[in-house]
Amino acid sequence: SIEISAPPEVDLAPIAPICSGTEFEVSVTYANRDLVESVMWDIGDLDSRTGFDPGVISYPAGVTGRKTIMVTASNQCGVAVDSQFVDILEPLVASARLDTMFGCLPNFVLQVTNESTGSEQNYRWTVTRDGAEIFTSEEKDPSFTFIELGAYQIELEVYNDVCSGAFWRDSIEISAPPEVDLAPIAPICSGTEFEV
Known part of the structure; x- marks a missing residue:
């Protein structure tokens, strides 16, 4: 007998931007999962993982910029690769x-x-x-x-x-600047006291 297989197929969904220090997960689809023999993940500038799902991904606080997440699915018939980027934003500080x-x-x-x-x-x-x-x-x-x-x-x-x-x-x-008004002063006779 002979077994006829097919190369794996993998599709990694787009990843929404995140704020630095925030955990996130990815969504991945295997069109013929039963045919996949191994899966490798390259979590850009962080680590490598195996398995169908990489689990929770968390870059250290302070890490920012665009990172690429790559998945490689393989079997004896071939290799399928897909990747998406994630934008990690710098937290906001108002000043x-x-x-x-x-x-x-x-x-x-x-x-x-x-x-x-x-x-x-x-x-x-x-x-x-x-x-x-x-x-x-x-x-x-x-x-x-x-x-x-x-x-x-x-x-x-x-x-x-x-x-x-x-x-x-x-x-x-x-x-506002001060305002002052001095009223006119009536004539007086010499030696007479007066007030303003």
Whole structure:
């Protein structure tokens, strides 16, 4: 008798981006699993594994960039190879700097410098006074013009679709120059006391 087999077939599904330090798993399909005799995995820049499923994959925190995951299925008839990449994003850290903590009317313009770090940053700025929203912005380095007195709270949220969002908060006090009005003084006779 003779046994007729066929080369293995393997399909590795695309892998969604992850945030650094996050565990993930892959989805793999073997069209003729019963014919597969051995499976080898190359977990890019991490390790090698065997078996139909590589299990949970976890790069150390701090590792970022694009890594390639490769699977090789083989039998006596041939070898099948498939690979996908995974993008490991840098975690988000929100940070910013106000050019001053105090300003004076009229029309004080506050410049903000965004010093946030992390991959694929999106920004949401909110300026409030007494709990009420005054300004919003999605610019990286916005400026805000204040036309009323008060203490204002400034919040920055940095976010993307993969990593946990991060927040930064600070405040600024807006005041105004003093105003003084001296009323006209009536004529007096020499030697007479008077008040203004």
